[in-house]
Amino acid sequence: METGTGTLARKVAQGDRRALAQAITLIESGRPDHRARAEDLLARLAPVAAGRQVLRLGLSGAPGVGKSSLVEALGLHLLGQGLRVAVLAVDPSSQRSGGSLLGDKTRMERLSRAPGAFVRPSPAGAQPGGVARRSREALILCEAAGFDVVLLETVGVGQSETGAADMVDVFALLIAPAGGDELQGVKRGIMERADLTLVTKADGELLAPARTTRGDYAAALRLLRPRAEDPPGYPLALAVSAREGTGIAAAWERIAALAAWRRDNGIAAGMREDQARAAFRAEVTAAFLARLAADPALAERMAALEAEVAAGRLLPGAAAARLVAAVMTGVGA
DSSP states (O other), X not given: OOOHHHHHHHHHHTTOHHHHHHHHHHHHOOOHHHHHHHHHHHHHHHHHHHTSOOEEEEEEEOTTSOHHHHHHXXXXXXXXXXXXXXXXXXXXXXXXXXXXXXXXXXXXXXXXHOTTEEEEEEEOTTOSTTSOTTHHHHHHHHHHTTOSEEEEEOOOOOTTOOGGGGTOSEEEEEEOTTOSOTTTTSSSTHHHHOSEEEEOOOSGGGHHHHHHXXXXXXHHHTTSOOOTTOOTTOSEEEEOOTTTOXXXXXXXXXXXXXXXXXXXXXXXXXHHHHHHHHHHHHHHHHHHHHHHHHOHHHHHHHHXXXXXXXXXXXXXXXXXXXXXXXXXXXXXX
16 A cells, blocks of 8 residues: 555655655754655655766856846756756855745746756755755655756855765856956865856846856966866857846756766766765764754753863864774763
8 A cells, every 4th residue: 555655755756846846844854753754755756766867057156246137047048958847946044944035936026937857945044055965866856756957056156165066977167257356266165166157147237247257257268277077178168148148058968068078987876876976975074963962961961062162171083082982882971
């Protein structure tokens, strides 16, 4: 007899968007009983997702760069190509409620209403890297639901926002023209992770500055050391306009070509394996911290060690070693 989780998994695999929304809500829940159901759901759907060839595209950039506008323009373009598109938009979180502050779904009205699209905003919470705690699991659910392309739009908090790059097949960095810091971070951080740099708002009065910015980035990218997972010509810089739709088709063509090259040369599979290992390590860390919070004795031990560190009586490394020993062998180590 089919269980409630089994029914939900079947509906998700059939492409039911309402069921997919319910499934993502379940995996994002912090309740222990919900987590058990979420693990069961993922165990049922992960093999389904693995059997489908889905392109994961991450998009990041500073606030105001036009991420939502570009995501909607790209999503509508993909729908026009006959592809089904899911968007996972990670929004900044309220420090008081933990809820989403901006709500990207309201800024993608046309895409949200399209029959072949699914748009889901999620609060980032305290998760670093511009993504939500369960973004990787949400990607799996979208793949299982039969979407051809999943767009992961990050919070947009700065140059350290590389969490999405560890979850996707292709990673794009969005840059606004004439921003005053066009070449900041070229040697470090997010620029080194980007496969494509897309200069947005390349229209009207900003067209000329956008072209100049694109040229600056193209020149800078040529100075970066070539990566083994890149074919000739990558990483690259392009100018795009969400308002006029110019450059969108060309950008998608280069994105799809890179994903296909990595897939055909066995690189994509290796990237997914590395991402799974990184996700495992992150879950181990999260589980360790959750145990500390849930165990009163361990929480007390951690607070005491924190006080010792704050007072300068104990070095952070030594305090951490004692806490790990307390977890492994029992409080009092």
